[in-house]
Amino acid sequence: MTQPATQDRRATGDETHPAGSRSRTHTWQPPTSYADAGAHTGIELVRMGLDGRLPEAPICGTLGFRLVSAEEGQAVFEGEPGEHLFNPMGTVHGGYMATLLDSALGTAVLSALPAGRAYTTVQLGVHLVRPVLDTTPTLRCEGKAVHVGRTTATAEARLVGALDGRLYAHGTATCAVLALPGAG
Template sequence: MATPLARSRVHTWLPPVTHAEVAGRSGIEALRLILSGDLPAAPISGTLGFQLTEVAEGRAVFEGEPGEHLLNPMGTVHGGFLATLLDSALGSAVLTVLAPGRTYTTVQLGVHLVRPVLPDTATLRCEATAVHVGRSTATAQGRVVDAADGRLYAHGTATCAVLTLPAGS
């Protein structure tokens, strides 16, 4: 049996945003700067091939491109791609309502995969909304759908710890 030809995938990224770069800005302001290209996207976006496409108060949307590079041993796109897409959108939906000097970290992520994603699946769209944002915790819910026809691939929820950034960070 002949050895198959290796494929490669190259991606680049800019240095990630620091807390100092967003100091004094609300979460939605920081995300809008990413959307406009005035701040770099998170490096994970380039690694997995997805990007922030929309933000509004309490809402964030990411879109991602499935592909062969994301396959698991069964020949379907790894569930971790969908989980990461959801985690990014869910956390960003929470971030859109946080005041300057506040941030979040995911402490629980629940993902329900309802349909397999194949390497030739069209662009996926992950729409997330904040459900509750309090002083110390927040929750959000989201759906991953086919960007063209709205067919559901996954849905999930997140619980986030809401944090105050240390002074001077």
């Protein structure tokens, strides 16, 4: 028996894209590592990203989210849910929410670090409390550093509806704090 998708492909003459398929294209600037950006504090690096002196991380364009504000120890990202982020159950994949949380958590930690220091997430805890649909309005993820030490840092974040404040997910992270290469 012929599968409907095969019939659709034949009907369009396109063997790689079934009829009715959608596409999503994005472009990005080559990333600049923080080590290559020069001797700056974490908040300076974050602000350089906000004002365009450093390119945004390519993952932002890939998944459709962006850093919108930051203060020392705090970072806010916003994202646009959509059908392109669906899992097989017809809801936005939990990995999208986890990525927003990880971005806000890590950037909150980064924004509190001195020059020559970086971080990497070593533990990420995510609690998904409400499904996200393609009709869900803009999501806002607010991260806050809880503790930033010489070798470890922790942070917490909430993912809410940007317009109504409804909670969709919350999470925590533990980060290892380390020296940037060449920072001595």
